Amino acid sequence: MALEEYVGSIVLYVDGQEIEVTDIRPQTNTGRKLVKTMNRTGRAKGFAKGIAEHQLQITVVMPKNVAQPDWDEMEGAKLTTMDMDGNPLYSYLDCFTTQTGEQYTVDNEARRDITIQSLRKVQG
Template sequence: MALKDYVGAIVLEVDGQEAEVVSFSVTSHTGKKPVKTMNRSGRAAGVSRGVESHDLKVTVVIPQDEEEIDWWNMHGGKLTTSPVAGGKRTSYRDCVTIDVGTQYSVDNEARRDLTIFATQKVDE
């Protein structure tokens, strides 16, 4: 049986500028919610459609010699992830930064922890 290849590291681009990423995670919300009513069955009557949204948690390193992406003022940005070895790209559009944190530790480089939301996810 042959070994299978899986997606490993990714490259993150912010409006076409590459960012050095330590970690990247996405939680997508369909916006669907149960419609609860008082009825004899004691179950939800159905489902209502809501607004799709995507929450991104990104940790990046802080560059020393080059200009850093202006995470604080990102409004309407586009984040694109693509596997290093090639493959399908995924873009998150209309990105807005919610939180920016900074962490320093003895063993690691200085990092920024970002919380971002996007209104749209597109597989390219």
């Protein structure tokens, strides 16, 4: 049996600028809803399509002498995740920030937590 190689760490780009990220959690809500009906079987019979939503929660470090995007004002941005070989995994288009926060702890570097909504997600 041959060994399989899997995607490990990723690289995040925001409008072409590489960002030092420690954590990224993309999440898609498909928008589908369960349709419950009253029937003899006593179970749902299907679903209704809805509008998909794409949300990313990312944690970035706060470098001292490197320009970072203005996260609070980000609108219409493109976020791309790539594997370590430079192959694009997903691109999130028309992104805008909905929340930002900062985190300072005694044992770790200063970090910024950002919640981003995307209007479109494309593979590759």
